Amino acid sequence: MKKLLLFLTILVLFGSLSSCRDKCKETRLVLRQIPIYHPFSEIRGGVDVAPAREIQDPGKVFVQGNYLFINEIKQGVHVIDNSDPANPRFISFIKIPGNGDIVVRDNILYADSYTDIVAIDIRDPAHAMEVGRVHDVFYSGSFNSVQWSAGQEGLFIGEYNEKYETETFEVDCEDNTPVPVRDMVYTSTVSEGMKSVTRFAFEDKFLYSIVNWGSFGVFDLGIPAKPVSKNRINTESTLFSIVAYRNKLFLGSQSGTVLYDNTDPAMPKKISNFPQGAPCDQVTIQDDIAYVTTRTSSFCGSIANKLDVIDISDSKVPKRVKSYRMENPRATLVDFPTLYLCEGESGLKVFDVRDPMEIDKHLLSVKKDIVAYGVVSLGKTILVTGKDCFYQFDTTNPAALREISKIPIKKATR
Amino acid sequence: MKIFLTLLLIMLSLSFVMAQETPFKKKYINHTELGALVGRVKYAQGGPDDRVESKVSITAQTFNGIQMSPRLGVGVTVGADWYKTALITPIAAGIRYDLPSRGTARFFALADAGYGFTWLHQDSDGFDTKGGLMINPGIGLRAGKPGASSVTISLTYKRQEAFVKKPAYYTQIKRDEDRVYNRIAIRLGISF
Numbered sequence: 001m002k003k004l005l006l007f008l009t010i011l012v013l014f015g016s017l018s019s020c021r022d023k024c025k026e027t028r029l030v031l032r033q034i035p036i037y038h039p040f041s042e043i044r045g046g047v048d049v050a051p052a053r054e055i056q057d058p059g060k061v062f063v064q065g066n067y068l069f070i071n072e073i074k075q076g077v078h079v080i081d082n083s084d085p086a087n088p089r090f091i092s093f094i095k096i097p098g099n100g101d102i103v104v105r106d107n108i109l110y111a112d113s114y115t116d117i118v119a120i121d122i123r124d125p126a127h128a129m130e131v132g133r134v135h136d137v138f139y140s141g142s143f144n145s146v147q148w149s150a151g152q153e154g155l156f157i158g159e160y161n162e163k164y165e166t167e168t169f170e171v172d173c174e175d176n177t178p179v180p181v182r183d184m185v186y187t188s189t190v191s192e193g194m195k196s197v198t199r200f201a202f203e204d205k206f207l208y209s210i211v212n213w214g215s216f217g218v219f220d221l222g223i224p225a226k227p228v229s230k231n232r233i234n235t236e237s238t239l240f241s242i243v244a245y246r247n248k249l250f251l252g253s254q255s256g257t258v259l260y261d262n263t264d265p266a267m268p269k270k271i272s273n274f275p276q277g278a279p280c281d282q283v284t285i286q287d288d289i290a291y292v293t294t295r296t297s298s299f300c301g302s303i304a305n306k307l308d309v310i311d312i313s314d315s316k317v318p319k320r321v322k323s324y325r326m327e328n329p330r331a332t333l334v335d336f337p338t339l340y341l342c343e344g345e346s347g348l349k350v351f352d353v354r355d356p357m358e359i360d361k362h363l364l365s366v367k368k369d370i371v372a373y374g375v376v377s378l379g380k381t382i383l384v385t386g387k388d389c390f391y392q393f394d395t396t397n398p399a400a401l402r403e404i405s406k407i408p409i410k411k412a413t414r
Numbered sequence: 415m416k417i418f419l420t421l422l423l424i425m426l427s428l429s430f431v432m433a434q435e436t437p438f439k440k441k442y443i444n445h446t447e448l449g450a451l452v453g454r455v456k457y458a459q460g461g462p463d464d465r466v467e468s469k470v471s472i473t474a475q476t477f478n479g480i481q482m483s484p485r486l487g488v489g490v491t492v493g494a495d496w497y498k499t500a501l502i503t504p505i506a507a508g509i510r511y512d513l514p515s516r517g518t519a520r521f522f523a524l525a526d527a528g529y530g531f532t533w534l535h536q537d538s539d540g541f542d543t544k545g546g547l548m549i550n551p552g553i554g555l556r557a558g559k560p561g562a563s564s565v566t567i568s569l570t571y572k573r574q575e576a577f578v579k580k581p582a583y584y585t586q587i588k589r590d591e592d593r594v595y596n597r598i599a600i601r602l603g604i605s606f
Contacts, residue, residue, distance in 0.1 A: 022454070023593075029588040172457045175591070177538070179582070348417070
């Protein structure tokens, strides 16, 4: 009897082994990001004129007559009357949602507005008016390294609703694998990224625009208010900028500058690549010489800070004449024989470039006390984009730039 | 729980006879055991399909106490359980109760209840393992003369709770694990 009991006991216990299970529940508090989609109507109805306001996060500057058009990334365009350079006057702010680049021609301002190209009549900048729009030209892009994209649900502009959720999972009770440090997973330094794509250029009656990362489009401006898509050219690598100069297009791409011939403006044809191109090269052209700046940055991945002088008299075989070491070169402006070169935090350098072989020996002046990101010519003056303001300098004597006025830039709140 | 009830029933069924023996004197007793905790786990991590794995961990414990009556010993049990990612040191109140039986092989019931600490445990980076409640009832078989030292084999059910704070992945704010080890412990030991 007892042996039977013993046997049964052991049997029952072993039988119960099967129901002996470790139970481990992992609870995770997760931050869910739910994309916000904006209806296209909201964006398309967004062009409007607002009272002048302070500039914040400036992008491209375009000069037309006495007016300065200064893009504010993603927001629109500031119109400034510069007829008295010593006292620039804010006129108005044209609200253009998702605007990153502008060009002006025949009193029409062409601007990108997320997916569309908008044509705005600016004869009276205080009462600018939308006169035309090409829908769905662009499908995606980025502002300050924040992506936007158009989809069936609407327009996604990098905005999310955030929601906390608790999830539970059954786990194996044995997890002790360390997790990589959080910062390593996703890093993006906005300051080093690209504000927006310099996507517009003109030639004759044609507007060129980088359409997406790997192609650019040709638009016929026969009727200025109604741009008509004429052609689409695919390129070999990602595009960042486009410059049109004397029947040639200079495309800044991931693999350096690419040259296109657009003698037939509707049908640009690739001619050549610049020697030793690097991502984010910036190009300025004067006659047969192209000045290319390359800057080291985490975003571009270039390894040198330099100014290359490239002879493009034979556009099929661009030749590098000489390379000069720079500190942190960004934009350049050539007003022959003067070259203005923005060195970022290191200021603005002015060179005499009559002898391309000895540019470094002809440094006329350095403005070290300013931060210089960009420069445009206004004829007798130049406008330099700084950190806290735009500087306007009289260039009568390039060896001694004289500051005429400043346009303040409001500190960006991001 | 099911197992615990089963054990209780067996204990009751075995204790129907009881005989008075020689006058009793309280004395110190020790019961030291070494064995294995066996069980399994069923989980579905990141997918709909369940996966089952068997688990074996080493366990050691020593019970030190006083023989209160001819049958009942009470004391404190201190042990160490080497689970795969947790070394738990349970400290518990324990009883050893001899079930009525004759001969040199006698049944006894044993039960420990207390708290498992993680003093000896070392965590991977970012992890923080905390112990929890522990219960460990069961039945054993003792071979040896009554009143003298004996060799034991025991079969018990062990439930050990633990709590683990884990490092969070990207988008996660917090990640914790409530752990319950449900194991059958098979132990060999000596008692004196």
